[in-house]
Amino acid sequence: MNHFLDIHTTSGADLHAIIDQAKVMKQARQGRPKGMADDEQPLAGQMVALIFEKPSTRTRISFDVGVRQMGGQSMVLSGKDMQLGHGETIADTARVMSRYVDLIMIRTFDEAVLHEMAEYASVPVINGLTDRTHPCQIMADIQTYEEHRGSIKGKKVVWAGDGNNVCASFLHAAAKFGFDLTFTGPSQLDPEDEFVGLARQAGSKVVIERDAVKAVEGADLVVADTWVSMHDSQSSKERRHNMLRPYQVNEELMSHAKPDALFMHCLPAHREEEVTSAVMDGPQSVIFDEAENRLHAQKAVMRWCLGV
Numbered sequence: 001m002n003h004f005l006d007i008h009t010t011s012g013a014d015l016h017a018i019i020d021q022a023k024v025m026k027q028a029r030q031g032r033p034k035g036m037a038d039d040e041q042p043l044a045g046q047m048v049a050l051i052f053e054k055p056s057t058r059t060r061i062s063f064d065v066g067v068r069q070m071g072g073q074s075m076v077l078s079g080k081d082m083q084l085g086h087g088e089t090i091a092d093t094a095r096v097m098s099r100y101v102d103l104i105m106i107r108t109f110d111e112a113v114l115h116e117m118a119e120y121a122s123v124p125v126i127n128g129l130t131d132r133t134h135p136c137q138i139m140a141d142i143q144t145y146e147e148h149r150g151s152i153k154g155k156k157v158v159w160a161g162d163g164n165n166v167c168a169s170f171l172h173a174a175a176k177f178g179f180d181l182t183f184t185g186p187s188q189l190d191p192e193d194e195f196v197g198l199a200r201q202a203g204s205k206v207v208i209e210r211d212a213v214k215a216v217e218g219a220d221l222v223v224a225d226t227w228v229s230m231h232d233s234q235s236s237k238e239r240r241h242n243m244l245r246p247y248q249v250n251e252e253l254m255s256h257a258k259p260d261a262l263f264m265h266c267l268p269a270h271r272e273e274e275v276t277s278a279v280m281d282g283p284q285s286v287i288f289d290e291a292e293n294r295l296h297a298q299k300a301v302m303r304w305c306l307g308v
């Protein structure tokens with residue numbers, strides 16, 4: 001049984017195999033109506049629980065559709081309507097759910113909840129985002145990069161803005177996929193030392209550069225994310241915006257990257273805040289391919305978890 005808890009806790013061979021399978025499964029669906037089942041039905045007879053303690057559009061819909069395309073059944077559960085951590089321990093919820101379902105995906109706040117769920121569940125558990133990481137997003141992003149530009153090994157990725165949960169998973173991926181990452185943002189919002197250290201230990205070059213223009217020089221990929229994540233307090237919004245404004249990804253900033261650099265954003269995006277519409281809708285942007293690939297990458301993750 002394989003849990004998919006983080007990029008760095010999954011072997012490089014398995015990560016590559018998952019992405020390769022995602023590409024094959026995507027190819028097999030070309031031109032098909034979205035509601036049509038896949039030819040292969042590896043999840044036939046399987047029940048998947050999707051638990052959300054935070055809002056979601058992409059994760060929720062792509063997991064749900066992915067399960068159905070592979071012949072399984074899914075239930076979308078709101079954390080606040082469950083006894084999760086309120087009426088009973090996470091461990092007991094995990095034990096109970098394991099008697100009903102074959103796979104659990106959870107989006108939560110504290111990653112301790114994810115880890116407790118995985119420790120006590122007797123079925124695989126997938127991380128659908130925590131305050132600290134978002135591994136499913138990065139699997140889709142690596143697939144997207146490879147589809148457009150080939151291998152990401154040795155490439156320069158620039159993260160502009162808040163060193164948040166998505167940035168952390170990019171640092172995990174730097175270690176596993178062998179790319180370099182330059183972070184550009186205010187020092188108060190640097191990624192955690194643990195994530196930077198892991199990438200450096202694995203041989204990736206990780207640079208912290210306060211000057212956004214210098215940071216993007218030679219970039220193969222520029223990535224942005226919201227300035228206020230779901231776990232950040234709304235009262236910090238104005239302070240964060242003031243700190244992060246110099247790191248907006250706009251056409252001027254993109255002009256300092258390589259001419260064929262790609263732009264990514266996990267979405268939802270705040271147009272004219274962390275990124276301008278000109279970049280989001282411009283020729284270097286692959287944001288909607290990333291969103292689509294959530295579906296394909298997660299289908300492959302689920303198959304890996306279940307060994308089917």
Ligand code: CP
Nearest residue numbers: 056057058059266267
């Ligand atoms: N990128 C992402 O995870 O989007 P949702 O929050 O809409 O699921």
Ligand code: NVA
Nearest residue numbers: 164225229230266267
């Ligand atoms: N950093 C964002 C990502 C949303 C998909 C958040 O955690 O809100």
